Amino acid sequence: MGRGQKRGRTQRRHFKQNRDNVWKHNPGKPSAAADTADAPTEENVKWEPFATQNPGFDEYYKEQRIVREEEWDEFIASLRSPLPAAFRINASGQFSEDIQSQLQNEFTKFLEAEANNENGEEAIRPLSWYPGNLAWQLNFSRMQLRKNQALEGFHEFLKQENEVGNITRQEAVSMVPPLFLNVMPEHHILDMCAAPGSKTFQLLEIIHGFTKTGQLPKGLVIANDVDVQRCNLLIHQTKRMSTANLIVTNHEAQHFPSISMGKDGQVGRSSLLFDRVLCDVPCSGDGTLRKAPDIWRKWNAGMGNGLHCLQVVIAMRGLALLKVGGRMVYSTCSMNPVENEAVVAEILRRCEGSVELLDVSNELPGLVRRPGLKTWKVRDKGSWFTTYKDIPVHRKNGAIVQSMFPSGLSWKETLNEGATNHLTEAPISEESKESDASSHLSEMEVSELPLERCMRIVPHDQNSGAFFIAVFQKISPLPANHSTNKQTKSKQRDKSHMNVKVKEGSEIQKAEDVREISIDSVVTEGNTEMISENKDLEAEPLLDDNEQNGVQKSKTDNKKKKLPMQGNWRGVDPVVFFTDETIINSIISFYGVCEGFPLAGHLVVRNDESTLVKRIYYVSRSVRDILQLNLQVGQRLKITSLGLKIFERQTAKDGSPCYYRISSEGLQLLLPYLTKQIVYASFSDFEHLLKYRAVKFVDFVDSTLAEKASALLPGCCVVVLRQENNNADITVDASTIAIICWKGKSNLSIMVSASDAKELLERLEIRHGKKDITASVLEKSLLKGDSVAPLDDAEAVDGTENMEEEPAI
Numbered sequence: 001m002g003r004g005q006k007r008g009r010t011q012r013r014h015f016k017q018n019r020d021n022v023w024k025h026n027p028g029k030p031s032a033a034a035d036t037a038d039a040p041t042e043e044n045v046k047w048e049p050f051a052t053q054n055p056g057f058d059e060y061y062k063e064q065r066i067v068r069e070e071e072w073d074e075f076i077a078s079l080r081s082p083l084p085a086a087f088r089i090n091a092s093g094q095f096s097e098d099i100q101s102q103l104q105n106e107f108t109k110f111l112e113a114e115a116n117n118e119n120g121e122e123a124i125r126p127l128s129w130y131p132g133n134l135a136w137q138l139n140f141s142r143m144q145l146r147k148n149q150a151l152e153g154f155h156e157f158l159k160q161e162n163e164v165g166n167i168t169r170q171e172a173v174s175m176v177p178p179l180f181l182n183v184m185p186e187h188h189i190l191d192m193c194a195a196p197g198s199k200t201f202q203l204l205e206i207i208h209g210f211t212k213t214g215q216l217p218k219g220l221v222i223a224n225d226v227d228v229q230r231c232n233l234l235i236h237q238t239k240r241m242s243t244a245n246l247i248v249t250n251h252e253a254q255h256f257p258s259i260s261m262g263k264d265g266q267v268g269r270s271s272l273l274f275d276r277v278l279c280d281v282p283c284s285g286d287g288t289l290r291k292a293p294d295i296w297r298k299w300n301a302g303m304g305n306g307l308h309c310l311q312v313v314i315a316m317r318g319l320a321l322l323k324v325g326g327r328m329v330y331s332t333c334s335m336n337p338v339e340n341e342a343v344v345a346e347i348l349r350r351c352e353g354s355v356e357l358l359d360v361s362n363e364l365p366g367l368v369r370r371p372g373l374k375t376w377k378v379r380d381k382g383s384w385f386t387t388y389k390d391i392p393v394h395r396k397n398g399a400i401v402q403s404m405f406p407s408g409l410s411w412k413e414t415l416n417e418g419a420t421n422h423l424t425e426a427p428i429s430e431e432s433k434e435s436d437a438s439s440h441l442s443e444m445e446v447s448e449l450p451l452e453r454c455m456r457i458v459p460h461d462q463n464s465g466a467f468f469i470a471v472f473q474k475i476s477p478l479p480a481n482h483s484t485n486k487q488t489k490s491k492q493r494d495k496s497h498m499n500v501k502v503k504e505g506s507e508i509q510k511a512e513d514v515r516e517i518s519i520d521s522v523v524t525e526g527n528t529e530m531i532s533e534n535k536d537l538e539a540e541p542l543l544d545d546n547e548q549n550g551v552q553k554s555k556t557d558n559k560k561k562k563l564p565m566q567g568n569w570r571g572v573d574p575v576v577f578f579t580d581e582t583i584i585n586s587i588i589s590f591y592g593v594c595e596g597f598p599l600a601g602h603l604v605v606r607n608d609e610s611t612l613v614k615r616i617y618y619v620s621r622s623v624r625d626i627l628q629l630n631l632q633v634g635q636r637l638k639i640t641s642l643g644l645k646i647f648e649r650q651t652a653k654d655g656s657p658c659y660y661r662i663s664s665e666g667l668q669l670l671l672p673y674l675t676k677q678i679v680y681a682s683f684s685d686f687e688h689l690l691k692y693r694a695v696k697f698v699d700f701v702d703s704t705l706a707e708k709a710s711a712l713l714p715g716c717c718v719v720v721l722r723q724e725n726n727n728a729d730i731t732v733d734a735s736t737i738a739i740i741c742w743k744g745k746s747n748l749s750i751m752v753s754a755s756d757a758k759e760l761l762e763r764l765e766i767r768h769g770k771k772d773i774t775a776s777v778l779e780k781s782l783l784k785g786d787s788v789a790p791l792d793d794a795e796a797v798d799g800t801e802n803m804e805e806e807p808a809i
């Protein structure tokens with residue numbers, strides 16, 4: 001077994017693959033020395049950047065008329081240029097205003113000066129369409145940030161702030177889908193394909209953004225992903241948010257279970273439905289070419305075809321789980337109409353008027369987007385098809401399906417149903433007609449559905465990546481047979497209509513019929529076979545661990561490899577409520593937790609044997625209700641993680657009457673309700689604690705602090721920073737700064753990680769005018785470290801070596 005293979009093997013794989021994004025191995029012409037070598041050596045291996053071109057790609061998108069002919073050069077040039085880096089400030093973070101003002105004032109000047117942009121382009125600017133100036137885009141790529149010495153300090157700043165959760169590094173267009181959900185703090189949100197979690201984090205920011213410290217939003221996010229390892233990545237990333245309102249689950253989204261939820265713990269009255277669903281499906285990912293140039297090499301038209309059916313069934317499941325009146329956003333980072341408009345059209349057909357494709361052209365006015373296409377073609381095995389009837393019989397075995405075409409109907413059905421107007425001449429521009437004189441223009445199908453309401457973001461409109469977004473509103477319950485469209489009826493003669501086989505009586509077909517499926521209809525692991533029966537894909541979809549195209553299955557690995565959840569689920573301890581009254585009461589009495597903060601019923605653990613409990617997690621009321629229900633129905637939800645770590649077992653030789661210390665993540669929530677084991681420090685004493693990590697009582701500048709600290713019970717305590725000129729104890733609010741410490745015999749020592757202490761110290765010094773922000777950035781250049789986990793996509797892997805500090809609950 002290789003070095004360190006046990007731990008973090010996946011993370012390393014992610015890491016490696018993402019480095020592969022930029023450089024490819026090219027053995028090139030072997031040198032004379034290499035001729036004799038058995039294996040490649042450093043000397044005979046050549047590394048060169050990926051070629052950013054692919055004739056198949058050009059042909060495909062020219063034919064699909066993804067942009068006007070005269071725009072093509074600009075479009076393709078933009079796709080070949082590196083993607084500008086972007087990030088978002090976490091509005092619910094304690095230092096969001098400080099960061100905002102630093103960006104607007106000092107950083108902008110610093111970057112302009114350092115970057116010395118000759119074209120007069122801004123070095124950094126807020127994204128005009130993102131509310132509250134929270135999202136920023138740089139005029140540098142991630143690579144430039146890494147390589148350019150002048151920018152190194154700023155890069156370190158970004159990494160550090162990302163690590164502590166003050167900002168999130170995320171591609172600009174990837175921030176768009178959650179915004180169209182119109183999230184409110186009381187919403188129950190399902191993020192169906194959530195890993196690595198950049199959008200989950202954004203959703204949490206939004207629901208927390210409305211609430212004060214010490215209070216929790218009424219809503220929650222359930223973040224689901226089929227891949228266990230990617231779930232772990234998500235858990236690690238969302239830990240930065242310190243939230244009690246998140247549940248991470250591990251299901252195939254298309255089989256996400258239905259469970260019944262009644263009032264007062266009664267099971268069976270109504271189903272667990274969501275106010276908002278984010279359906280950011282696995283896709284071919286060609287919208288991420290600017291940051292993942294290896295896709296140029298891998299791309300082919302079969303990738304989109306191979307994903308279409310999975311995308312449809314995931315989206316249909318999302319709509320089944322959506323409340324009437326609720327919104328669902330369907331999104332991909334692909335430009336391909338087969339993965340986008342064709343999926344949206346099929347959803348509308350199956351829903352038979354029970355969902356509406358919303359016109360959101362008035363929302364986010366600053367965002368440049370293009371209407372969805374009404375007509376497109378399908379490419380299979382090197383040929384173009386404008387209609388399903390032309391598909392060779394042997395390709396109708398599930399590889400190519402009717403719903404990939406604009407009409408969604410076979411030629412025969414179209415004629416039978418008199419829907420001849422689906423097969424009209426496409427109302428496309430004159431120049432397009434000219435350029436396509438040779439194709440089957442008379443047979444171009446044009447969708448009659450309002451697909452222009454979809455949005456396609458293309459790279460050259462606002463110097464971004466590409467994305468596709470469609471917003472649905474559910475108007476009424478889905479039809480009983482919603483998972484099977486008209487085509488399916490004819491599937492008796494054409495059995496392999498879909499590459500996702502839907503079993504008779506399966507949840508997909510009856511997802512909304514809660515009475516029928518309720519608790520008994522368990523999604524068995526055996527159902528996982530349903531994913532793909534695609535017998536003969538032109539090419540495999542990308543099995544890429546990049547954020548944007550986490551495709552789970554291909555025809556080959558479907559057969560050979562078990563799904564991650566199948567292999568790993570069985571050994572995981574269930575999440576259970578922590579009910580040991582002796583321990584709970586000892587915590588309440590040691591810290592003087594007020595009644596206003598209910599502990600009982602909100603504490604959960606992975607293992608209910610009290611003596612072994614190392615970590616205790618806090619869950620919001622909304623999460624508690626779902627957990628209760630899940631336990632009642634036999635744990636149908638496979639919960640990978642939930643809640644906020646609030647207490648950790650800590651024993652010390654000095655001895656403490658309480659075996660549990662408060663964890664840093666839980667402090668902010670608990671702080672307003674603590675009446676004991678809490679002291680207040682002046683800035684200088686607080687600064688000393690952060691700097692030296694342990695300070696003797698006699699060395700505190702403030703004698704009152706020395707006195708009060710020595711009077712604390714041994715063990716965990718909280719030190720709150722008192723504001724300048726305020727000698728009285730303060731009322732705790734959102735701006736309160738506090739740290740966890742340990743009261744020993746003669747000193748206080750901090751229980752804060754070195755990086756958090758450094759970050760906090762620096763923030764406070766800047767706030768108190770003891771440090772200049774530019775100096776701090778320059779200093780970072782000199783002290784360059786590499787410990788940070790950026791959240792988005794490829795970069796999300798950088799920090800994962802740190803992630804196994806502790807298992808997820």
Ligand SMILES: C[S@@+](CC[C@H](N)C(=O)[O-])C[C@H]1O[C@@H](n2cnc3c(N)ncnc32)[C@H](O)[C@@H]1O
Nearest residue numbers: 193194196197198199226252253280548550552
């Ligand atoms: C485009 S990525 C999601 C990116 C994520 N929404 C974000 O913003 O960070 C697609 C994800 O879908 C997951 N996935 C693939 N097939 C799935 C399935 N059948 N059910 C649930 N998740 C799936 C992949 O593991 C991958 O993490």
